[in-house]
Amino acid sequence: xxxxxxxxxxxxxxxxxxxxxCVDGVLRCPRCRSTLHRRKPDSxxxxxxxxxxxxxxxxxxxxxxxxxxxxxxSGSENTILSGVIEFWESGSWDIALxxxxxxxxxxxxKFLVLGTLLVTCRLRSRWAMRERSKLYRLIEVIGYxxxxxxxxxxxxxxxVQFRTxxxxxxREGILFFGLVVVLTMLAAMSFDPRLxxxxxxxxx
Amino acid sequence: MSxxxxxICEHCDAVYPSxxxxxGQKTYCLRCGSVLEVVGRLNTQQMLALSICALIVFCIAxxxxxxxxxxxxxxxxxxxxxxxxxLAQGQISVIAAVxxxxxxxxxxxxxxxxxxxxxxxxAGVAAPGFSVCMRALEYLRPWSMLEVxxxxxxVAIIKLGGLLDVHPGMGLWALTMLTLLIIPISGKSIxxxxxxxxxxxx
Numbered sequence: 001x002x003x004x005x006x007x008x009x010x011x012x013x014x015x016x017x018x019x020x021x022c023v024d025g026v027l028r029c030p031r032c033r034s035t036l037h038r039r040k041p042d043s044x045x046x047x048x049x050x051x052x053x054x055x056x057x058x059x060x061x062x063x064x065x066x067x068x069x070x071x072x073x074s075g076s077e078n079t080i081l082s083g084v085i086e087f088w089e090s091g092s093w094d095i096a097l098x099x100x101x102x103x104x105x106x107x108x109x110k111f112l113v114l115g116t117l118l119v120t121c122r123l124r125s126r127w128a129m130r131e132r133s134k135l136y137r138l139i140e141v142i143g144y145x146x147x148x149x150x151x152x153x154x155x156x157x158x159x160v161q162f163r164t165x166x167x168x169x170x171r172e173g174i175l176f177f178g179l180v181v182v183l184t185m186l187a188a189m190s191f192d193p194r195l196x197x198x199x200x201x202x203x204x
Numbered sequence: 205m206s207x208x209x210x211x212i213c214e215h216c217d218a219v220y221p222s223x224x225x226x227x228g229q230k231t232y233c234l235r236c237g238s239v240l241e242v243v244g245r246l247n248t249q250q251m252l253a254l255s256i257c258a259l260i261v262f263c264i265a266x267x268x269x270x271x272x273x274x275x276x277x278x279x280x281x282x283x284x285x286x287x288x289x290x291l292a293q294g295q296i297s298v299i300a301a302v303x304x305x306x307x308x309x310x311x312x313x314x315x316x317x318x319x320x321x322x323x324x325x326x327a328g329v330a331a332p333g334f335s336v337c338m339r340a341l342e343y344l345r346p347w348s349m350l351e352v353x354x355x356x357x358x359v360a361i362i363k364l365g366g367l368l369d370v371h372p373g374m375g376l377w378a379l380t381m382l383t384l385l386i387i388p389i390s391g392k393s394i395x396x397x398x399x400x401x402x403x404x405x406x
Contacts, residue, residue, distance in 0.1 A: 004218040004235050007210075012219060014212040017342050018398045019241075021210040021219075031398055032335050071367065087363075095362050098355075133215055133236040144349050147306060151287070151349075151356035154303055156363060158282035158290035159273050166275070175296035182302055185346065197216040197236070 006201060013038055040192040044121060050187035051114050057176045057183065058107065066173030067153050071166045079173060080104065080149065102148040103177070110146075110184045113139050117191060124199040136193045143188055146181045150174055213240055244393030251389050252322040258315045258385040265382050266308065268374035270357055275368045283375060284308060284353075310348040311382070314390055317341050321397065330401035341394060348390060350383045 007014055013022045013036045015029035022029050022036055029036055040046075065077035078086065080103050087096035113135045120127060153174050160168040211222045216236040225231065227247075231240040246254070265284065272281035282290075284307060292300035317337045324331035331337060357376055364370050 004216075007212045007217045007219050010210075010219055012210060012212060014214055014217070016214065017339055019212075019214070019392075019395055020398070021212050032339060034339060090366065092362065092366075095359060098359065130236055133238065137215070137238060144306075144346070145352055145355075147303075147349055147352050148356050148359065150291075150299060150303055151307065151353050152359050152363065154287040154291045154300075155271070155282060155357060155360040158287040159271065159280055159360070159364065160368075161280055161290075162275070162278050165278065170291055170294070170296060170299075172296060174291075175299045178299040178302050189346065193215045193236075194217045197218075 006197075008038060008201075016040070039194060039198075040190060043190060043192040043195060044118060046190040047114065047187045048118055050183050050190060051111070051118065054180050054183035054187060055111060057180045058111070061173055061176035061180050064173035064176060065171040066149070066177060067157070068169045068171050069166075070168070077171065080177065099149065099152075102145050106142055106146045107180060107184065110139050110143055110188070114184070114187055114191070117196070121195045121199075126199045129196050129200065132196050133193055136188075136191065136196070139188055143185050144181070146184075147178070150178045150181070211241055213238060242392065243396065244388065244391065246388060246393070248322060248325050248397075251394075252319070252326055254385055254389050255315060255318040255322055258382060258389065259319060261378050261382045261385060262312060262315055265375050265378035268378065270375035270379060271361060271373050272371050273364060273368045274371075281373060284379075306347055306349040307353040310344050311350055311386060314341060314344050314348055314386070317344075318389055318394070321394075325397055325400065334397075334401060338394070338398065345390060348386070350379070350386060354379055354383050 007021070008024075011024040013024050014020075015022055015032060015034060015036060017034040018029060018032040020029055020031045024038075027036065028034065062080055065079050067078045067083070069076050069078065084096050084100045084104070087093075087099065117132060117136060120132065153170050157168045157170050160166055209222050211220045211231075212218070213220075213233040213236060215238040216233060218233055218235045220231075220240065223231070225241060225243045227243055228245040230242045232238065233240050244251075267283070269281035269283050270287075272279060274280075288300050288304045288308065291297070291303055317340055321331045321334065321337050321341075324334075357379070361370050361372065
């Protein structure tokens with residue numbers, strides 16, 4: 001296997017903001033003046049904190065109704081899953097699938113990947129480093145698509161406002177779901193993918 | 205400060221000697237497979253043109269309703285701002301702030317900052333507050349979610365389409381154009397301005 005030089009071995013620090021290679025020992029990047037860190041500060045602890053908070057909020061996000069629909073006199077409340085099932089049963093399986101992917105699959109995948117990364121980095125595992133690195137980039141790319149449901153509820157609630165005839169109102173579930181999306185995004189941002197590769201340096 | 209001659213992978217900390225890239229070229233890290241460096245296809249002038257265009261389209265997308273519905277003689281329409289407002293009712297107004305940030309505030313700030321920085325860059329000078337603007341652009345990037353909003357509108361159209369008459373509005377066409385326009389200008393290719401104005405005005 002090819003031997004790679006690590007920035008930390010060459011007394012270099014990458015500036016996370018502007019991508020400049022700075023000489024180790026200075027506090028701020030000479031180019032953009034942001035603070036330099038060899039690794040993101042308290043990466044594992046912060047990621048774990050955001051991860052746990054997100055996981056806790058994920059429970060009310062799924063249990064509480066996210067939308068109240070009053071159509072022609074008959075009112076009903078929908079949670080995320082019951083909304084998907086309703087679409088499926090009414091025959092629009094494509095929309096049901098889209099919402100299922102954005103609101104159920106993507107958040108679950110994010111929790112799974114972040115959990116795996118946290119545990120393996122904690123254990124300084126050298127297992128599947130390249131693949132884990134790819135997984136991290138995957139959740140960075142797909143993570144924000146979960147906001148889909150929040151925006152759909154906002155649009156639909158803004159449109160259907162005919163007092164007596166029909167109306168749609170947002171409910172608490174959407175608040176928790178939105179917070180889950182934000183918290184998992186923050187968790188992914190505070191995770192430092194270089195920790196995956198640090199295990200190799202220590203074993204060598 | 206001597207000229208930077210190293211490129212470091214932000215995902216695994218591997219160091220490579222910097223090489224010169226042509227427009228549209230990309231380098232990948234051999235160890236972890238992530239993109240090391242990318243040079244956009246657009247020069248500063250073209251990016252400025254697209255930014256100004258995006259600003260105009262942004263105004264249209266926000267001024268006109270994105271969709272309207274009608275049922276039994278009654279009709280209603282909604283702009284992006286009204287959608288955000290619909291979330292602000294009741295006890296869940298926090299989420300309205302988040303949604304407002306992702307589909308209105310973040311894209312608007314991105315476009316304004318790009319226009320500001322690029323219009324000075326075209327003249328070959330660093331804009332006042334260059335480094336603050338460039339840093340703000342880096343922080344804003346993950347929070348701009350126009351493409352998600354666009355998909356959300358399409359889902360809402362289909363969702364309501366079964367029950368009511370739904371018509372896409374002017375705002376939707378403008379938003380579609382804006383989403384396409386913002387892709388080439390909001391990426392990391394703006395980082396090359398750091399090299400042009402290294403240090404910036406102090």
